[in-house]
Amino acid sequence: MATTTTHDTQEHGMAAADAARASVKVWDPFVRLFHWSLVAVVATAALTGFFAGASWLQVHVWAGTAMAALVVARVVWGFTGGSYARFSAFIRGPRQVISHLRGIVDGTEGRHIGHNPLGALMIVALLATAALLALTGAVALGGMFKFGPFAFLADFASGRLARELHSLLAWGLVLLVALHVAGAVFEGWRTRDNLMRAMVTGAKQRRPGDYPAPRLAARPMLGLAVGVVFLGGGAASVSTLASRPPLGVPTAPLDAVYADECGACHTAYHPSLLPAASWRALFANLGDHFGEDATLPPETVAKLEAYVTANAAEDFDTLPANAFRRTAADAPYQITATRFWKWMHAGISDAVFKSPAVGARGNCAACHRDAATGRFDPRRIDIPQEITR
Amino acid sequence: MMHKRKLAVLAAIAALAGATAVMAGPRDDILAGYAAEAGVTAFDAAAGKALFTGTHTGGKPETPSCTTCHTGNLTGPGKTRAGKVIEPMAVSANPQRFTDPAKVEKWFGRNCRSVLGRECSAKEKGDVITWLSSL
Numbered sequence: 001m002a003t004t005t006t007h008d009t010q011e012h013g014m015a016a017a018d019a020a021r022a023s024v025k026v027w028d029p030f031v032r033l034f035h036w037s038l039v040a041v042v043a044t045a046a047l048t049g050f051f052a053g054a055s056w057l058q059v060h061v062w063a064g065t066a067m068a069a070l071v072v073a074r075v076v077w078g079f080t081g082g083s084y085a086r087f088s089a090f091i092r093g094p095r096q097v098i099s100h101l102r103g104i105v106d107g108t109e110g111r112h113i114g115h116n117p118l119g120a121l122m123i124v125a126l127l128a129t130a131a132l133l134a135l136t137g138a139v140a141l142g143g144m145f146k147f148g149p150f151a152f153l154a155d156f157a158s159g160r161l162a163r164e165l166h167s168l169l170a171w172g173l174v175l176l177v178a179l180h181v182a183g184a185v186f187e188g189w190r191t192r193d194n195l196m197r198a199m200v201t202g203a204k205q206r207r208p209g210d211y212p213a214p215r216l217a218a219r220p221m222l223g224l225a226v227g228v229v230f231l232g233g234g235a236a237s238v239s240t241l242a243s244r245p246p247l248g249v250p251t252a253p254l255d256a257v258y259a260d261e262c263g264a265c266h267t268a269y270h271p272s273l274l275p276a277a278s279w280r281a282l283f284a285n286l287g288d289h290f291g292e293d294a295t296l297p298p299e300t301v302a303k304l305e306a307y308v309t310a311n312a313a314e315d316f317d318t319l320p321a322n323a324f325r326r327t328a329a330d331a332p333y334q335i336t337a338t339r340f341w342k343w344m345h346a347g348i349s350d351a352v353f354k355s356p357a358v359g360a361r362g363n364c365a366a367c368h369r370d371a372a373t374g375r376f377d378p379r380r381i382d383i384p385q386e387i388t389r
Numbered sequence: 390m391m392h393k394r395k396l397a398v399l400a401a402i403a404a405l406a407g408a409t410a411v412m413a414g415p416r417d418d419i420l421a422g423y424a425a426e427a428g429v430t431a432f433d434a435a436a437g438k439a440l441f442t443g444t445h446t447g448g449k450p451e452t453p454s455c456t457t458c459h460t461g462n463l464t465g466p467g468k469t470r471a472g473k474v475i476e477p478m479a480v481s482a483n484p485q486r487f488t489d490p491a492k493v494e495k496w497f498g499r500n501c502r503s504v505l506g507r508e509c510s511a512k513e514k515g516d517v518i519t520w521l522s523s524l
Contacts (some may be wrong), residue, residue: 168476204465266471291451293502296495366472 018284026084026113027202028218034074035199041066042130042173047149049170053347054165054378061148069231071127082218084114089214092117104190104217109207110192119187122180123246129173136166142246145378149237156322172310248317250374255307261296262304267365270374271311272321274333279308282333290334305321320376336361348383398484416480420518421492426507426511437509437520440513455504463524479524 027035045063048056076220078087084163090112092100100117142150154162182353188195198204245251250272259268283305286294296299296304313321323340331337336345345361353361364371369380397462409503424430428468452458458475459467465481467475489491493514501509509517 264473265469266473287450287502289471291503292450293499295451295499295502359468362471363472 003234021376022206023203024113024206025202026198026204028085029081029202030073030077030081031085032199032202032211034070034077037168038067038070038074038130041070042177045076045133046170046174054344057145061137063104064137067130069234071130071134071225072230072234074127076230077223080219080223080226081212083216085218086216090115090117090120092120097121110211111193111207112211112213113204114213116187119183122176122183126173126176126180129169129176133166133169133173136162136169140166146246146249146318146375147242147377147379149241151246152241153247156317156319162225179330202211222352234279250311250312250316250318254372255304256309257300258304265292265294266360267371269335269364270372271308272313272316272318272374273324273335274308274312275310275325275327276309276312278333279305279312281307283308318375320374352383416486416488416518419487419490419493420515423515423518427515429512429515432512432515432519434516434520434523436482437513437516437518440509441517441520445505447500448504449506452500452503455500457504463521472511480522481509481524486521493518 041063045067046059048060048063052060079207080086083089097117100109112119138148139154139162140148140159142146142152142161143154143156144245145151145159187193193204198382227265250270254268256273262268274282282289283301286296286301315321315323324335326338328334328337328339328341335341352358358366364376367381367383368376369382370377399463410437414481420432424432441459442461444454445454458469459478463476463479469475476485478486480486501507501513
């Protein structure tokens with residue numbers, strides 16, 4: 001790959017030695033692999049996060065996890081890598097960033113063969129944003145969906161706050177990526193360099209007037225060891241935390257009488273799917289229960305009402321328990337009449353609800369495999385495919 | 390081998406017949422109770438069929454007939470309006486039918502009010518059970 005410039009051969013006449021110096025490996029294999037892997041996982045996370053529905057959540061979470069692992073690995077390499085990978089070699093203070101910008105405006109700025117001071121800021125911003133995205137994503141996942149390392153700790157309100165931040169950060173990352181690409185295009189034009197190719201081959205041509213990079217020897221074995229400890233420890237902690245019982249998720253099986261009496265005609269809806277006031281209204285009107293008479297003996301009604309009001313939406317912290325606390329004004333105990341239910345199911349066609357495998361909108365268990373638990377984990381949605389009658 | 394299988398089938402049939410015979414006891418008691426209440430000596434299967442398969446206007450508009458949910462094929466399963474499967478109504482397909490007095494009363498109560506808008510008489514309940522036992 002090494003090419004010799006005529007300039008070098010003429011001046012020194014030691015072609016072989018100069019040839020080795022003329023082309024310099026700027027981006028080591030790890031940095032290049034990291035860069036393009038990050039592009040892939042960020043693209044996957046962005047596509048699934050911005051455009052895909054709940055059924056893609058798992059892909060999004062895996063992409064985010066991979067992103068977090070990549071960032072950790074890059075940070076480790078930032079302390080153990082060689083000249084162009086080491087943070088201390090390219091992260092500069094504000095004064096140098098300003099003088100770099102002045103030099104660009106004046107046309108006097110030379111070429112940084114690695115990251116220039118402004119580019120270095122971008123690297124830090126990208127890594128920090130990615131790390132915060134992973135963190136807020138994990139808190140949102142734990143608080144709202146009750147899985148992952150923060151499920152035992154984060155309540156729904158903090159999960160929702162984290163999701164707001166997560167979405168702001170996601171837009172921030174989109175902006176940063178756009179600026180990063182624009183910066184690379186501009187710098188490539190300014191220094192007449194093919195920066196994209198350099199990130200593939202790793203090589204750049206050395207030129208007179210390049211800013212020298214400090215000569216720092218990479219310590220790959222140390223980097224590997226620290227990386228393994230960090231990533232291994234991280235994975236172990238995440239899986240230990242994720243296996244702790246999630247906060248506010250029902251664990252007791254459904255009351256047998258409730259499951260028998262109410263499950264005779266429809267899904268035995270978990271009591272946490274309606275607030276206590278709705279349950280009381282429902283039991284007060286069993287004679288006209290969704291267009292049918294569902295009368296029960298008073299002693300059974302009393303028993304069931306005590307059970308459901310003690311396990312109502314207010315008593316749990318799952319996503320449905322939080323969402324269904326707000327009921328429709330004109331149908332206080334019809335889950336499918338709530339705005340949340342309608343919004344969540346807007347993408348499901350009528351044909352699916354009318355299909356033999358589903359039959360009705362209220363048949364939660366036809367698609368939500370964990371409906372009986374009241375949890376409604378997005379990973380356990382399985383919409384029946386056959387929709388012909 | 391064939392012998393063994395035949396024996397197994399025979400044993401299964403015998404067991405089923407035995408079960409049906411055992412189950413027939415409570416059903417006869419339930420029918421006897423309705424007969425005493427209605428003051429009749431026999432029930433009318435044809436009247437039961439007419440009530441069960443007929444379309445009614447007195448009840449809730451969602452359920453004009455028993456067959457809305459139980460379907461016209463009583464040896465097969467039905468389906469509630471909420472999508473839940475209902476076991477067959479015909480005793481021949483479901484020997485458990487009409488053997489638990491509390492259940493029988495609960496569902497006649499609910500479903501007569503839903504479909505007819507009133508309670509069923511003891512005569513009507515006996516007619517329907519008699520018809521569904523004859524299928």
